[in-house]
Amino acid sequence: MPVTIRDVARAAGVSITTVSRAFNGYDDVGPDTRKRILKVAKELNYRPSHVARSLVLQQTQNVGLLISDFNANRGAHHFLFDVMAGVHDRLASLGYDVTLVSTTTARQRLVSYIDFCTERRLEGVIVMGMRLDDPYMQEVAEAKLPSVGIDLPILSRYCGYVMTDNVNGAKLGMQHLLSKGHRRIGFVNGHQKAAVSVDRMRGYQLALETAGIDSDPDLIVHSNFLVEGGEAATELLLSRAPDITAIFYASDLMALGGMRYLHRVGKRIPEDVAVVGYDNVDVAEWSTPALTTVSQRRFEMGVYAADMLIGMLQRDEEPGGRLLPSELVVRQST
Amino acid sequence: MPVTIRDVARAAGVSITTVSRAFNGYDDVGPDTRKRILKVAKELNYRPSHVARSLVLQQTQNVGLLISDFNANRGAHHFLFDVMAGVHDRLASLGYDVTLVSTTTARQRLVSYIDFCTERRLEGVIVMGMRLDDPYMQEVAEAKLPSVGIDLPILSRYCGYVMTDNVNGAKLGMQHLLSKGHRRIGFVNGHQKAAVSVDRMRGYQLALETAGIDSDPDLIVHSNFLVEGGEAATELLLSRAPDITAIFYASDLMALGGMRYLHRVGKRIPEDVAVVGYDNVDVAEWSTPALTTVSQRRFEMGVYAADMLIGMLQRDEEPGGRLLPSELVVRQST
DNA sequence: TTGACAATCCAAAACGTTTTCGGTAGTTTA
DNA sequence: TAAACTACCGAAAACGTTTTGGATTGTCAA
Structure with missing residues (x-):
């Protein structure tokens, strides 16, 4: 035809x-x-015909954009969308096609991630939204398929990653609170199996340490990065340590949930409790009070991830780990 | 190898x-x-090899997900992401691959949308985020490539669409305000080249009509669906008609911006001005006061679009226009 | 006049599958 | 015992490109 x-x-x-x-x-x-x-x-x-050409050239100019459980991770769109845009923007401008891949789908179809990619002759993959204990983590790391993780510190001959400097980011947020005189600072972290969580935890601890403050386990609670989680975590936190004067959240959404709870129980922000978030998503700017937060350059993360992949693909470069700087954005919640 | x-x-x-x-x-x-x-x-x-198989079978099992100017439309992630998830979820579960396509990229590469699709032998396309005056609109409509638009009423032998029943949705929002006794109701619509805007405008007018209220052009202003736009539009609206007691926004984000402005000028919500949004995005629930809004079932929109495309592809079904019902979600802003 | 050398062009193989049309045994049926 | 049938397997063509290794001219220098 x-x-x-x-x-x-x-x-x-x-x-x-x-x-x-x-x-x-x-x-x-x-x-x-x-x-x-x-x-x-x-x-x-x-x-x-792109496919005939792919067949004879033995290359498809096609890379996968793997979003772990796309469907269930919908709440993370505040973070994921910009990264996707960055990835696609760079990749497309270099003539690569981008196919959406999700692990759940693969699981439903009983095809492993690596099978999916090699069947379609994807030349590389960019992986996001994955947990450290996800079974696919190992697959990615072991596969001989060039891939770069976003917020996933996997490093091998074929795997690189790009993430924000989360330990410094967390330190920035904490130092800001410390400089405002806060001493009892709660920390609502993300779930423990997120790579960023362990880094942010370290930043939190480091900041306390250099300020000469002992870390109190009662002040630390893990949640799920989302609003409802932040709300519940804040309630728990305040029940355990009613004397805290500030809370540092590992995501803006959790901070929003926290502020909602604080508001409900009559605490004023920032007078009674100061709040710092993480990500600098658009919502952070719209809340009342506007949220002080640590920014992540999401679009750039995507672009750099794409660049690293292209480097491997076209110039056979060794992948590495790229850390983007964080920045503190001060608004009215502190 | x-x-x-x-x-x-x-x-x-x-x-x-x-x-x-x-x-x-x-x-x-x-x-x-x-x-x-x-x-x-x-x-x-x-x-x-998927590509060898595609070549001999003359079908790729690959459909495009076209997002008009992905990059510039990033602010719309509140709406787009869920739709994308729906599309991908359904398509992937049926064994189709999903390729991300963006028109700007195509433009940069001086390849028309239709060229891009036929070169890759995409079997169909799902189109979203497009304006009525977008040059690609015509391409989509004229192409013999099965496609379904989301919020784009294009209808031909090869084109169908799915969108929310926006005229009824707008009517619902307005009727709610009217039932609360409001008579001078401002309307901040989206930009005029969005298909949904003309429908919502009709719903607004219809609601006024059946309530026996004359439409006042001073009460209507167009904006861009985003927060800053809503803010500016509200300022303009209040300057033109200081006596309005309620505002209906064609998106939640604009409503948020409006509420921000109203707050700044000391108007209480809903006592002084009642506010209704559109979309029911997650943010609507988090704002203070929580936003009354007309909900759109975004994920389902994606699923149905995928279904319609599959119908054309596998069962040679005639495409049509599918209208999803809207629902009013009452919260504290009214 | 002849050899070399551009300038153009083409036949055929290759890429990795699917599918058509048979072919060869062995087994049953008449 | 021959014919028909079954069960299993293979050769080769096809899908739409790219690329290799010439082939055919015509032109120019010797």
Whole structure:
């Protein structure tokens, strides 16, 4: 049904070899024949088949964008969307196609992640939203498929990663609170199986340490990065340590949930309790009071991840771990 | 480099024909040979090439997910992400691959949307985030490529769409305000080139009409669906008609911006001005006061769009226009 | 006049599958 | 015992490209 290179060749009165060469800009085709071929091709509405070309060239120009359990991670769109945009933007501008892959789907179809990718001859993968205990973590690390994790510190011959400098980010947030005179600071972290959580925990501890304050386990609670989780965590935190004057949250959404709870129990922000979030998502700016937070450059994370992958693919570069700087954004909640 | 069907055939001592049949579950291959082939294939780590198969079968099992200017539309993630999840979820579970496509990228690469799709032999496309005056609108409508628009009323032999019943949705929001006794109701609509805007405008007018209220052009202003736009629009609205007691926004984000402005100028919500949004995004629930809004079932929109496309692809069904019901979610802003 | 050398072009193989059309045994039926 | 049938398997063509290794001109220098 679709018009092939053979149709063009026939219509232009040349061989398919010549059509191919005309299209790919080789110089051993006469200027008039070239013009004729191009004209005929346009008339016939010829589009070279990407799949035939992939087959003979043995490369698809196609990379996967793997989002762990896309469906269940919908609440994370505040973070994920921009990263996706960054990844796609860079990859597309370099001529790569991006196919969406989700692990759950793969699981449903009883195909492992690596099977999925090699079957479609994906040349590389960018992985996001994954937990450290996810079974696919190991698959990614062991596969010989070039891949780069976002917020996933996997490092091997074929795996690199990009993430924000979370320990410094957490330190920034904490130092800000410490500089405001707070001494009893609660910490609502993300779930323990998120790579960022362990780093942010370290930043929290480090900041306390250098301020000469002993860490109190009662002041630390783990949650799920989402609003409801932050709400519940804050309630728990306040029941355990009613004397805290500030809370540091590992995500803006949890901070929002926390502020909602604080508001409900009549605490004023920042007078009674100061609040710092993490991510600097758009919502942080809209809340009342506007949320002080540690920013992550999400779009850039995607771009850099794409760049690292391209480096591996096109220039055979060794992957590495790239840490983006964090920045403190001070607003009214502190 | 990758192991092919020929390698498996050689290792198993059979022809490639037999390997192919064994893999595709044909019944004319002996039970013992089949077992042997499968064992050998597993040992060699054989994965059939999706691209070779696509070439011979003349179908790719691949559909495009076209997001108009992905990059610039990042602010719309509150709406888009869930739809994407719905689309991907359904499509993936039916064995289709999903390729991300963005028109800007295409434009950069000087390849038209339709070229992009036919080159990759995409079997269909789901289109979202597009404006009515977008040049690609016509391309989509004229192309013989099965496609379904989300919030885009394009209808042809190959084009269907799914959108929320926006005129009824707007009517619901307005009727709610009218039932609370409001008579001077401002309307902050989205930009005029969005399909949903014209429907919501109609719903607004209809509601006024049946309530016997004349529509006042001073009470209507167009904006861009985003927070800052809503803020500016509200300022304009109040300057033109200081006597309004309620505002209906065509998106939750604009409503949020509006509430921010109202708060700043000392108006109480809902006592001085009642506010209704549109979309029921997660943020609507978190704001203070929580936002009354008209809900859209975003995930389902994606699922239904996928279903419609599959219907065309697999059962040659005629596309149509599917309208999802809207629902009013009453919270504290009214 | 002839050999070399551009300038153009083409036939055929290759990429990794699926599928059509047979072919060869062995087994049953008449 | 021959014919028909079953069960299993393979050779080869096809899908739409790219690329290798010439082939055919014509031109120019010797």
